[in-house]
Amino acid sequence: MALDEAALKKFGFIPRETKDAINIDPLQTAGKLTEEARRALLEWGDGYSVCDFCGGVLDLIKKPPIEEFVHGALPEFLNIDAVRITHGAREAKFAVMHSIAQEGDYVVMDEVAHYSSVVAAQRARLNIKKVPHSGSPEYMTDVEGYATAIEEVIKETGKAPALALVTYPDGNYGNITDVQRISKICHDYDVPLLLNGAYAVGRMPVDAKKLGADFVAGSGHKSMAASGPIGLLGVRKEYADIVFRKSPTNKNKEIELLGCTSRGATIMTMIASFPHVVERVNNWDQEVQNARWFSGKLEEMGIIQKGQKPHNHDLMFFEAPVFYEISQKAKKGRYFLYRELKERNIHGIKSGLTKYFKLSTFQVGRENLQYVLDSFQSIIEKYENEK
Amino acid sequence: MALDEAALKKFGFIPRETKDAINIDPLQTAGKLTEEARRALLEWGDGYSVCDFCGGVLDLIKKPPIEEFVHGALPEFLNIDAVRITHGAREAKFAVMHSIAQEGDYVVMDEVAHYSSVVAAQRARLNIKKVPHSGSPEYMTDVEGYATAIEEVIKETGKAPALALVTYPDGNYGNITDVQRISKICHDYDVPLLLNGAYAVGRMPVDAKKLGADFVAGSGHKSMAASGPIGLLGVRKEYADIVFRKSPTNKNKEIELLGCTSRGATIMTMIASFPHVVERVNNWDQEVQNARWFSGKLEEMGIIQKGQKPHNHDLMFFEAPVFYEISQKAKKGRYFLYRELKERNIHGIKSGLTKYFKLSTFQVGRENLQYVLDSFQSIIEKYENEK
Ligand SMILES: Cc1ncc(COP(=O)(O)O)c(C=O)c1O
Ligand SMILES: Cc1ncc(COP(=O)(O)O)c(C=O)c1O
Numbered sequence: 001m002a003l004d005e006a007a008l009k010k011f012g013f014i015p016r017e018t019k020d021a022i023n024i025d026p027l028q029t030a031g032k033l034t035e036e037a038r039r040a041l042l043e044w045g046d047g048y049s050v051c052d053f054c055g056g057v058l059d060l061i062k063k064p065p066i067e068e069f070v071h072g073a074l075p076e077f078l079n080i081d082a083v084r085i086t087h088g089a090r091e092a093k094f095a096v097m098h099s100i101a102q103e104g105d106y107v108v109m110d111e112v113a114h115y116s117s118v119v120a121a122q123r124a125r126l127n128i129k130k131v132p133h134s135g136s137p138e139y140m141t142d143v144e145g146y147a148t149a150i151e152e153v154i155k156e157t158g159k160a161p162a163l164a165l166v167t168y169p170d171g172n173y174g175n176i177t178d179v180q181r182i183s184k185i186c187h188d189y190d191v192p193l194l195l196n197g198a199y200a201v202g203r204m205p206v207d208a209k210k211l212g213a214d215f216v217a218g219s220g221h222k223s224m225a226a227s228g229p230i231g232l233l234g235v236r237k238e239y240a241d242i243v244f245r246k247s248p249t250n251k252n253k254e255i256e257l258l259g260c261t262s263r264g265a266t267i268m269t270m271i272a273s274f275p276h277v278v279e280r281v282n283n284w285d286q287e288v289q290n291a292r293w294f295s296g297k298l299e300e301m302g303i304i305q306k307g308q309k310p311h312n313h314d315l316m317f318f319e320a321p322v323f324y325e326i327s328q329k330a331k332k333g334r335y336f337l338y339r340e341l342k343e344r345n346i347h348g349i350k351s352g353l354t355k356y357f358k359l360s361t362f363q364v365g366r367e368n369l370q371y372v373l374d375s376f377q378s379i380i381e382k383y384e385n386e387k
Numbered sequence: 388m389a390l391d392e393a394a395l396k397k398f399g400f401i402p403r404e405t406k407d408a409i410n411i412d413p414l415q416t417a418g419k420l421t422e423e424a425r426r427a428l429l430e431w432g433d434g435y436s437v438c439d440f441c442g443g444v445l446d447l448i449k450k451p452p453i454e455e456f457v458h459g460a461l462p463e464f465l466n467i468d469a470v471r472i473t474h475g476a477r478e479a480k481f482a483v484m485h486s487i488a489q490e491g492d493y494v495v496m497d498e499v500a501h502y503s504s505v506v507a508a509q510r511a512r513l514n515i516k517k518v519p520h521s522g523s524p525e526y527m528t529d530v531e532g533y534a535t536a537i538e539e540v541i542k543e544t545g546k547a548p549a550l551a552l553v554t555y556p557d558g559n560y561g562n563i564t565d566v567q568r569i570s571k572i573c574h575d576y577d578v579p580l581l582l583n584g585a586y587a588v589g590r591m592p593v594d595a596k597k598l599g600a601d602f603v604a605g606s607g608h609k610s611m612a613a614s615g616p617i618g619l620l621g622v623r624k625e626y627a628d629i630v631f632r633k634s635p636t637n638k639n640k641e642i643e644l645l646g647c648t649s650r651g652a653t654i655m656t657m658i659a660s661f662p663h664v665v666e667r668v669n670n671w672d673q674e675v676q677n678a679r680w681f682s683g684k685l686e687e688m689g690i691i692q693k694g695q696k697p698h699n700h701d702l703m704f705f706e707a708p709v710f711y712e713i714s715q716k717a718k719k720g721r722y723f724l725y726r727e728l729k730e731r732n733i734h735g736i737k738s739g740l741t742k743y744f745k746l747s748t749f750q751v752g753r754e755n756l757q758y759v760l761d762s763f764q765s766i767i768e769k770y771e772n773e774k
Contacts, residue, residue: 012662047417068397
């Protein structure tokens with residue numbers, strides 16, 4: 001590919017088709033920027049913008065108030081001793097695994113763990129022991145299975161796993177598992193617990209101390225109305241000196257963070273959205289009510305919600321035999337649903353899926369949710385009439 | 388810190404004081420967004436925006452043309468076999484060190500290496516052997532010193548270092564070292580060479596094959612007019628399967644990248660600025676001329692340029708006895724220069740520095756550079772008259 005004028009024309013500014021759609025993709029609903037974050041993005045967009053104000057340690061910048069945010073507001077928000085900004089939940093998980101475990105150690109995690117937890121462990125060259133779930137329809141993690149898994153690792157290797165991880169909630173079913181019980185089990189074996197809160201932090205209350213989590217990973221672009229890539233890592237003080245150990249040669253640089261992470265606009269968007277994020281977390285009950293109401297309405301159409309019931313999160317997984325049936329006969333086959341929704345300006349159910357799909361109701365609001373329900377209904381009717 | 392209304396008021400949108408200044412901070416001159424990148428930032432600002440179009444592998448997204456950019460344009464741009472997007476130059480360097488070296492191995496690097504190269508090696512638990520420079524005034528890396536350092540590692544450990552790294556140019560003096568000779572030396576010992584091009588890629592031509600670099604790290608927020616954090620990693624095909632190895636359990640996810648990296652607006656800003664970046668790289672000669680002209684004018688004021696001469700890069704280091712002298716008597720002491728420049732809307736010489744400082748002339752343009760020169764002159768005259 002020669003970099004001539006014709007080739008370069010393909011790059012430059014590229015419009016985003018889905019920008020104005022009603023987006024019910026669980027990846028997207030809680031990452032949508034607030035108006036403040038949009039303004040921050042433009043204001044701080046240039047390269048290393050925040051570094052204009054840096055005395056050598058990014059998270060100690062006083063003006064803009066990054067220090068107060070990272071060392072004051074976020075620890076309070078999560079009720080955990082120390083917080084740092086990362087590039088995302090996966091980078092937070094890797095930082096923990098890489099710093100507190102040795103190559104070849106075990107990490108115990110739930111079978112519903114996100115692939116990025118698995119890949120983070122693989123990158124840190126750890127072994128994985130999975131804790132099973134209950135299977136269809138609820139897919140609830142077997143909480144007591146953490147003890148079994150830990151016992152197995154001890155039996156096989158002679159020592160406890162270096163870490164346990166729980167996904168809260170998982171990214172497929174949106175199940176909220178009993179983390180208090182899991183942390184109790186882990187701590188009985190002196191195994192620290194990492195809470196993957198990619199779908200929790202910024203959506204719902206997360207109290208690390210109450211849950212008994214030693215580490216919390218959060219995702220800014222997924223759940224904190226921030227422009228990605230950005231996330232956070234909360235650490236209990238017992239582990240802070242290990243995870244945030246400083247360089248012997250460059251005394252103020254934290255090795256595991258490579259000195260600094262969010263050296264641009266991303267951190268300023270997280271700060272910009274933070275007041276709104278605190279507020280929406282306080283209104284979490286309403287979000288759960290919306291999810292349950294929406295799920296109930298879909299069930300009336302014969303679309304079945306899998307996972308925990310009644311549901312406790314905006315991320316939900318559905319089985320839709322009615323759409324599957326249509327796809328078997330429809331002209332566009334299994335792509336019919338994506339296209340029908342697209343025509344109605346709804347985005348977020350993956351192209352090609354009809355029988356099983358997940359979606360999120362977070363911050364979509366009753367009015368738009370009603371419109372989505374009406375759209376589902378009208379699609380069903382359209383194809384029924386075509387029969 | 389309670390997260391009440393008063394506390395939250397400190398966050399939200401925060402204006403950026405330096406936004407409209409003439410910025411001569413080397414960190415900032417080449418990271419300033421193009422108009423296209425500004426538009427892309429707003430368009431793609433929401434959370435995981437690009438993931439709306441993802442089939443499972445971020446760098447294979449066809450529309451927007453991320454695949455063509457990452458797998459077509461960037462390898463051509465650097466003349467290297469494979470490229471991936473990272474969160475920055477340091478993350479690219481760590482990915483290389485972590486994947487091709489074993490804990491305890493040695494990496495040889497120049498003494499002028501950026502701290503992030505050192506910290507990346509420390510994170511990967513490697514030992515470092517430094518190659519000295521010539522000291523004041525030129526600080527040129529002793530090219531033949533790479534052979535000496537490699538020999539020393541072999542003597543001490545019985546095997547060659549896992550990697551050599553060269554900083555091109557270094558971030559203090561902007562020196563362009565003879566990489567072709569260094570790569571020849573390294574390859575004679577079968578040691579692969581990582582080019583830290585944080586200050587090169589996006590500013591000046593970088594031809595990995597011609598230079599003999601096996602790996603290239605670039606920085607989007609520093610040198611590619613992109614919104615951070617973003618960077619890139621170029622890899623020669625011999626090493627691509629190691630660095631970009633795939634997960635055994637999640638077949639399409641690259642372990643070292645944790646599956647995906649730039650899952651948001653940052654990649655779209657790099658793409659948006661790319662046509663401009665290609666053009667400015669083609670005009671590199673003009674930038675070098677501007678740097679030399681600027682340096683010559685400062686020398687006429689008694690401000691001495693250190694590092695390579697004549698200079699081959701926009702990043703330059705100066706010794707300014709005239710400012711140091713003023714600072715000894717001025718009311719505001721060593722902060723006088725920062726404040727005087729601030730009053731003149733010039734930013735980028737670190738607050739408190741007077742005797743030694745670095746700056747960059749990249750893309751500042753002759754007119755603004757003349758204004759900076761005039762400002763320096765007028766500051767000198769002001770304090771001379773005060774004597
Ligand atoms: C449960 C879960 N954890 C973690 C992640 C990854 O988050 P991040 O992109 O911040 O690394 C995801 C992304 O989909 C997820 O679903
Ligand atoms: C020479 C050099 N290399 C690397 C870096 C780090 O670049 P990045 O922020 O992309 O990791 C810097 C930053 O100042 C630098 O000066």
